[in-house]
Amino acid sequence: MSPSAETNGALPLLVDTDICADVDDIGALAMVNSMHSRGEVRLLGVMVDTRGNAGAAAVDVVNTYYGHPDIPIGALQPTDASKCDLSHDYVGHLVERFPHDLTGGSAAPNAIHLYRKLLAAEKDHSVVIVSVGAATNLAALLDSRPDAASALSGAELVSRKVARLVLMGGKYPYSDTGPEFNFKLDPAGTRHAVDHWPTPITFSGLESFVKLGKRVSTEAPLDSPVRMAFEIGYGPGVNHDAWDMLPILYAARRGRYFTEKNCGFNRISDDGSNRCTVDVPSDAKESDSIASRQRYLRFSDPEGRATATIEDMLVTGR
Numbered sequence: 001m002s003p004s005a006e007t008n009g010a011l012p013l014l015v016d017t018d019i020c021a022d023v024d025d026i027g028a029l030a031m032v033n034s035m036h037s038r039g040e041v042r043l044l045g046v047m048v049d050t051r052g053n054a055g056a057a058a059v060d061v062v063n064t065y066y067g068h069p070d071i072p073i074g075a076l077q078p079t080d081a082s083k084c085d086l087s088h089d090y091v092g093h094l095v096e097r098f099p100h101d102l103t104g105g106s107a108a109p110n111a112i113h114l115y116r117k118l119l120a121a122e123k124d125h126s127v128v129i130v131s132v133g134a135a136t137n138l139a140a141l142l143d144s145r146p147d148a149a150s151a152l153s154g155a156e157l158v159s160r161k162v163a164r165l166v167l168m169g170g171k172y173p174y175s176d177t178g179p180e181f182n183f184k185l186d187p188a189g190t191r192h193a194v195d196h197w198p199t200p201i202t203f204s205g206l207e208s209f210v211k212l213g214k215r216v217s218t219e220a221p222l223d224s225p226v227r228m229a230f231e232i233g234y235g236p237g238v239n240h241d242a243w244d245m246l247p248i249l250y251a252a253r254r255g256r257y258f259t260e261k262n263c264g265f266n267r268i269s270d271d272g273s274n275r276c277t278v279d280v281p282s283d284a285k286e287s288d289s290i291a292s293r294q295r296y297l298r299f300s301d302p303e304g305r306a307t308a309t310i311e312d313m314l315v316t317g318r
């Protein structure tokens with residue numbers, strides 16, 4: 001029998017998503033909900049780092065479908081009426097058709113306040129944050145001031161409570177085809193977060209992806225919002241490159257499909273381009289300690305077993 005999600009040993013996890021962009025964010029949320037159900041992780045909360053008001057409601061749709069309607073959801077504030085890219089307009093459909101009770105990001109707590117509250121309640125050096133979108137919330141969290149949740153500054157709180165940041169973004173060891181999407185969303189925020197994040201960071205880059213979707217849109221239950229999102233985002237019966245599931249798989253299970261490479265220091269340029277170097281930049285403060293804690297993943301998927309593992313979680317549903 002699977003242990004309950006409350007069992008000690010389940011990995012305390014926070015997810016930061018740019019839901020409203022690519023549909024692989026839905027895949028990542030489905031995975032963490034599936035792992036939460038099995039007691040593999042304890043999903044503390046989900047933060048939205050895009051401003052479209054409907055994004056937080058769509059997160060609630062997925063959590064609710066998996067039987068976790070009360071998992072806290074925070075949103076980058078203020079939200080606005082911006083819509084998703086039309087080619088991936090799954091969010092509106094999910095919110096329209098599936099049960100949820102969070103009406104939108106404007107009704108959700110400020111992501112920074114929620115981060116602080118949730119982190120403060122956890123054991124020291126225990127929480128893993130997986131970011132699969134923009135680093136906007138992460139940068140603001142570092143700069144946050146003491147509040148009712150904690151007397152610590154944001155950077156102190158992260159240093160105290162977080163074990164590791166797993167960040168999907170960039171290309172490794174360097175971006176040779178322009179800035180990667182997530183880093184380009186907020187280059188300044190990305191640089192601030194990467195330069196000052198006080199715990200180890202593992203980067204999962206553009207080169208690490210799986211190709212899936214066909215099984216989700218053909219085998220998942222007809223009442224699954226994950227199925228609908230993939231049908232809209234990738235097309236029915238279509239396999240598509242997907243990134244956001246891999247940092248989740250790595251965060252929960254580490255080895256097996258991944259090797260870790262030393263990044264040295266991940267330099268973020270003004271446009272969001274990035275470059276790893278084992279040479280520590282002379283202008284970086286505390287760079288020796290930070291540089292030794294920045295690594296990137298190399299993913300291998302012999303016989304497609306990682307892909308199948310992920311697909312199984314997306315297809316099975318509740």
Ligand SMILES: [Ca+2]
Pocket residue numbers: 017018019021022024025132133244
């Ligand atoms: Ca994403």
